[in-house]
Amino acid sequence: MEYLEHEKEEEDQPVSPTGQYFNSSVLQISIMSILEIDIPIDDSPTLSLLKDVFLPINPRFSSLMVEEKKGVKHWKRVEVKLEDHVNVPIFPDGLSPESYDDYFDDYLTKIAMKEFPQSRPLWEIHIIKYPTSNAAGTVVFKLHHALGDGFSLMGALLSCLQRADNPNLPITFPSFKVSSNLDSGRSIIRAVPRALSAAFNTVSDFGWGLLKSTAVEDDRTPIRSGDPGVEFRPMSIATISFSLDNIQKIKAKLGVTINDVLTGIIFFGTRLYMQSMNHASRNANSTALVLLNTRVISGYKSIKEMTASDSSSQWGNQFAFLHVTLPELADAKFTSPLDFVAKAQQTIQRKRNSLAVHLTGRVLETLRKYRGPEVTARYIHSTLKNSSMTISNMIGPMEQVALANHPCRGMYFMTLGSPESMTISILSYMGKVRITVGTEKGFIDPRKFNACIEDAFQRVFEAAVGTPPPPMS
Numbered sequence: 001m002e003y004l005e006h007e008k009e010e011e012d013q014p015v016s017p018t019g020q021y022f023n024s025s026v027l028q029i030s031i032m033s034i035l036e037i038d039i040p041i042d043d044s045p046t047l048s049l050l051k052d053v054f055l056p057i058n059p060r061f062s063s064l065m066v067e068e069k070k071g072v073k074h075w076k077r078v079e080v081k082l083e084d085h086v087n088v089p090i091f092p093d094g095l096s097p098e099s100y101d102d103y104f105d106d107y108l109t110k111i112a113m114k115e116f117p118q119s120r121p122l123w124e125i126h127i128i129k130y131p132t133s134n135a136a137g138t139v140v141f142k143l144h145h146a147l148g149d150g151f152s153l154m155g156a157l158l159s160c161l162q163r164a165d166n167p168n169l170p171i172t173f174p175s176f177k178v179s180s181n182l183d184s185g186r187s188i189i190r191a192v193p194r195a196l197s198a199a200f201n202t203v204s205d206f207g208w209g210l211l212k213s214t215a216v217e218d219d220r221t222p223i224r225s226g227d228p229g230v231e232f233r234p235m236s237i238a239t240i241s242f243s244l245d246n247i248q249k250i251k252a253k254l255g256v257t258i259n260d261v262l263t264g265i266i267f268f269g270t271r272l273y274m275q276s277m278n279h280a281s282r283n284a285n286s287t288a289l290v291l292l293n294t295r296v297i298s299g300y301k302s303i304k305e306m307t308a309s310d311s312s313s314q315w316g317n318q319f320a321f322l323h324v325t326l327p328e329l330a331d332a333k334f335t336s337p338l339d340f341v342a343k344a345q346q347t348i349q350r351k352r353n354s355l356a357v358h359l360t361g362r363v364l365e366t367l368r369k370y371r372g373p374e375v376t377a378r379y380i381h382s383t384l385k386n387s388s389m390t391i392s393n394m395i396g397p398m399e400q401v402a403l404a405n406h407p408c409r410g411m412y413f414m415t416l417g418s419p420e421s422m423t424i425s426i427l428s429y430m431g432k433v434r435i436t437v438g439t440e441k442g443f444i445d446p447r448k449f450n451a452c453i454e455d456a457f458q459r460v461f462e463a464a465v466g467t468p469p470p471p472m473s
Helices: 018-021 046-057 097-113 150-159 190-215 244-256 258-277 281-285 337-353 358-369 372-384 446-467
Strands: 030-037 065-068 073-078 121-126 138-145 161-163 233-242 285-292 319-327 389-394 401-403 406-416 422-429 432-440
Touching: 018 358, 018 372, 030 097, 030 150, 030 432, 046 121, 046 150, 073 446, 097 121, 097 138, 097 319, 138 150, 138 190, 138 337, 150 319, 150 389, 150 406, 190 319, 190 358, 190 372, 233 244, 233 389, 233 406, 244 258, 244 337, 244 432, 244 446, 258 281, 258 285, 258 337, 258 389, 258 446, 319 337, 319 372, 337 358, 337 446, 358 372, 389 406, 406 422, 432 446
Parallel strands: 285 389, 389 422
Antiparallel strands: 030 138, 030 406, 065 073, 121 138, 161 401, 233 432, 285 319, 401 406, 422 432
């Protein structure tokens, strides 16, 4: 990945509408990226790496968000004191990796809850030098969502990484290919029914989205406490991994996308967990907000390409929410696991093809124009609060990458600050898919939930492929 060189002082840039919503009095949304390092960490190159590689990526990393008298916010370039952004926690010496797991989990919970001070640029890095069960050391990047969406911030992170086997070779990613059956039937005869269906779906999805954002809340269930201020409560973060090859085998058998498979597994596993905790909740009204990247892209772009004025995949926040109702679980013994994948594929594809996403964008822009960004932020807060979970998905490198010559064994990310009891993120890396589950601490049992996701995967694989999944290498 390329990065921009320092240039002469530029004019202050306005903050995007979404950036203002995510850094408001009612919403403080951040993204935390975790790199699991293969070797003991030498943090001596940290400041030079930040100064020479990270800061030049985008002026926002060296800027404050400031507000003018009329309420208009813009990015103001400042001199960055790098030491203020680097944190190296101290744990007791001489403990086992299993003991450091607990310290690490508690530390993640602590930094997940902490909001950024507005007196300095909205990012920080945490270097944990203690070995855990998963790594010899861990590096955590925490960045405010106002700086950009997951696509932009993942591009920034990749600018700091190199291939571990050969730094001169480019980092590559899994294919974005979509199954051919999703794009078939372009005849004129089929065009009219499709157009009528899209129009009906647009009205239906747009109307339902408005209701879900303003008046209709999901039921209170084992995955949704529904309590006000849930975003300020401690969060537990746990992960579970699957072989990307196994996911692709399911995809090939069913003729759907990898995202459809993963979403169906998550929906099925979630219902299994809900049923195990409260039998009646297996059919409760529960909605997932599935994040959709609205860029027209075929992969990550260089930082220079994303910051170009004529780029089709510009830096910033370019995504939308799809309201997807979790399929009901009639009976765990008699429900076909593949029904969840099929329903996930059908629902997401239908909503992607409607114009509801664009109409919702118009609603947000109208609110911002006539009522201001704070009112719009409250609308988005209500959209999140009324749902049960958010699911976001990113692709990562196929090869092992390194940060300052420190090979990364694993990586995952989590969105912070959403007023929900559960947030789920998905990231592929080195032939594995890592599902990260952020849950309201003390309300959801993360180990039991992950066990239900594992059970769902096993059932979906066996139903699709006909054999148990091979063990992950």
